[in-house]
Amino acid sequence: MELYLEAQGSARLCHRAGTGGSMSKGSWREVLMRHPYGSIILYFAVLYLLGNNLLPMTDPVESNYTETAGEMLASGDYFSPRIYGHYWYDKPAFFYWELLAAFSAFGMTDFAARFFPAVFSILALCLTYRFGTLLYDKGTGLRAAFILGTSAGYWYLSKAVITDMTLLVFFSLTLMTFYLGWCGNRRWYLASFAFAGFGVLTKGPIAFLLPGFVYLIFLCLRRRPAEILRIHWPLGMVIFLAIAGLWYGPMASIHGQAFIDTFLGTHNFLRASVPEHPETDVFYYYTAITLIFLLPWTFVLGYALKKKWRAIPWRHLPDGTLFLLVWAVTVTLFYQCMATKYPTYTLPSFLPAAILAARLLRDWPRLVRYVTLGWGAVLVVLTFSVALPQVEQASMAREAAMVHQARQGGEPIYYWGDYKASLVYYLGGQKVPNLRPEASIENMLPVPGESSWRDLNVMPFQAVEQLPAGTCIVVAAKKQSHRSPEVLTDYLPPEAELQLLGETAKSRIYRLTLPDYQ
Template sequence: MPRIPSRLIPVLIVLAGALFYFPFLGRVHLFDWDEINFAESAREMIVTGNYTRVQINFQPFWEKPPLFFWLQVLAMKAFGINEFAARFPNAVIGIVTLLVLYSIGKKIVDERFGLLWALAYFGSLTPHLYFKSGIIDPTFNLFIFLSVWLMAGAVSAYGTPKATRLAAFSGLFVGLAVLTKGPVGGLLLGLTFLVYWGIQRFRPILSFLNGLLFFGCGLAVASVWFGLELIKNGFWFFEEFFRYQIRLFSTPDAGHQQPFYYHFVVVLLGCFPMSLLAIRGFFADTAGARSDSQSERAVRAVSFRRWMIILFWVVMILFSIVKTKIVHYSSMAWFPVSYLAATVLYGYLNGYLKWNRWLTIGIGIIGGVLAVLIAALPLIGMHTADLIPYIKDRFAAANLTAPVEWQGWEWAIGTVYGLLILGLLWLRQKRPVGSMVTLFLSTPVLLWFVLPAIVPKIERYTQGAVIDFYEAKQGQDIYIEPIGYKSYAHLFYFRKPPPTNPKSYSEEWLINGPVDKPAFFVTRNINLDQYKYNPNLEIISEDNGFVFLRRKPAFK
């Protein structure tokens, strides 16, 4: 890799992160469910002035603690209540994450390894994309990773004053993780620690006092919110909160029940290209073993590699057991995957490791499939009328009738990406460093074009009509609700005010009761049969699979 002055590397990382993470954050509407759900909770904090209680639809929201919503609130205070503000915190977290990986990699091995680690994370598909999203996990994952890194350091420094400091900071970041996403923050570190301890045959690796300090710091940070809620509202809130956490682990959420191997496929395909390199990283510690075999640094690198492998398996097995399976549930595994990929890159570029032809095949296949899909999306969009007769799902078929204007060149984005992948594989032997660096830069460049040119058009098919409807109703004194399916879009894009009539939470009352102002409803064409014969409801329009109904007030 080209020699870059050390003092400039953090600056370049910040500039690269700013160039790729911030543009187009507000180019497309928030997506149902999670992005809109979380942004709506932040909006309702601002509307109500209650920053301690997490709400959705102005009712207690049991699923998540408030830290990420606080970050979104700060962004909304600065930039307004919009998509850019909702996604802004993760873009900042993305830059911080790259700096953290570079810094830790530099300490564990050397500066080159730190750069490769940051590059692997920056240049892989879903890890890069999620820093441009408005979901909780990128922030949560950073806190968990830092707690694992610090705990690994505390264990390595067992019996020294340094271990005390590291254990305290590990507890601090676990507390922040718990404040971000709940008890799973402590669970991931706890299970990783227990497995590592078991591999060490349960010999002492952390002093009792340091363990107490870890728990004390974690509890103190988490109590910033949990303790306040306990004092204000008693145990009922916690009963509901923990009951939801248990239900999430033990029962499948609607539409999110997947096979056991689901997350392994998600990581393999979603973390392209680092996932393919990481597979080989499970079998060879090319970075730690070659950094300096006699140094304390090498010992620390070998130990940390073990922590990373354990963390990977803890995440993958735990969330494969969990009944509800969503892509980002296993996203904590992206950190160990990126580490293992960096070890392979480091060994290959330093001549310690020979290239495996299976890597060439894997990169060619997955990269080629990704290129074909991205090239095909615009072509499908430009020929939807020809496809609709073959689609059996009436709602999906109607979605494709949305008036979306394609420019006609968008297919070239995926085509150029595919040709670039093939070219890099061909040049790999002649220019190993340049080809690998370009491979990991090509995905961010791909997304930089895809997000403004293709994603907004895809969003028009999936939810454009319904969000237009909600935005057109902003400021009107009406009720507005989706019926027959679950959505949060009406809350955020209608800018729903706090309800003044508690009966309005009842769908039965809104449809059949004595409503006191006009009520509007949105359903899907496949759900319409259960509503279209109701004499209280009038169909006012149908647009791209969504059906819009109105009910006039009972006494007006």
């Protein structure tokens, strides 16, 4: 979307800190200045799409999205997400629709699955450039786009099959259009409601509530809290509900209380109040994430802050600078207060942080250029030397290929270990029950009417003690002490035969033969 300023709104946007540092002369500068969008798209399309056809889906997150989209595509139901044959209320439908569109266009390939995350990553960089240009100048906007786009965390997420890049675009547009409305043309507030609706279709209620919290804090700091009453609430809510209601209304009507309890209860309220991974619920979590995410700019910004800290007019910040600061800090602190923490949750804070960083580095254009080009080359190398082996280690694509080759007829397939959706995905949606001791299965199953982390366990289960006679394929995890192949034999009868068919660094594939006692 091309953001622009009406004449009556330009006054507040003119609260700028100057024109920014000049860039060194040369053809590269001329190309960037004359074709900023083309330069951003070309540079980052290469960086974000390169090697995507070689990167398989990983567990535990990417494979859930792709398997869900695959089952939606196979069923012809593009509305109700489903996985392992069950309705799945983890996320709204927008990201699944992206995957469905990519699969329809390119086939069910790894490149297709990673296509739209890359597209939305580039779109977010174009928005970064545009908003940075509006608030400051063209040089700041370009620096911001390249700082954000070459950050290690952003590069990683540009290739990740998750909702966060799509959310970043809608979340950012929600806040950017709000700021334009605050600058004078209140019609932009209606656009803010619309983008919030798309954000809620992507991630859930947080895409409406958190931007609203940012609005309110900014208005209070500018001593204009009453402005919150002037943002066209009646028509804005009609627009918001019309967009968000495209999916939520029918889902509530079709699936009723089960959808409401699981989507709002487990996947929203429970995540906020009960840590899914208690080991990450520490006060310094997002501080560490920020330092890692911004590499290599962490070191550059540390140096710049040391040089310029005392020169920053903290008590008299321009409106745009304050808005960016409130946006970045509010998002980070909000998620730090949530019980469940994921590395990607604070992604919306990095776009405003990149614009602020670009402003801070305006006196070092050559340094920014060298780091951008040098680190971009490093990221290309890392795609093949680090990302590829790490992704392969986190995926069951190779094991699925080995099962395909070894399987005879319609032999059942089981997985012994902590469940891996990528095995199901690469087996084409084949049913693969999670093999467990009978006594442990009851404690894994969801309890109707109760919100708990057990609601995530919608995969099929099979008690190892009740395996039917005959042959089957068992994929067993090697590095899980409680689910190792050696532990599996403790639950099998003495007459059972385990034939090793192959193994990888993390799994062994067996043919299990059980006698018929009848």
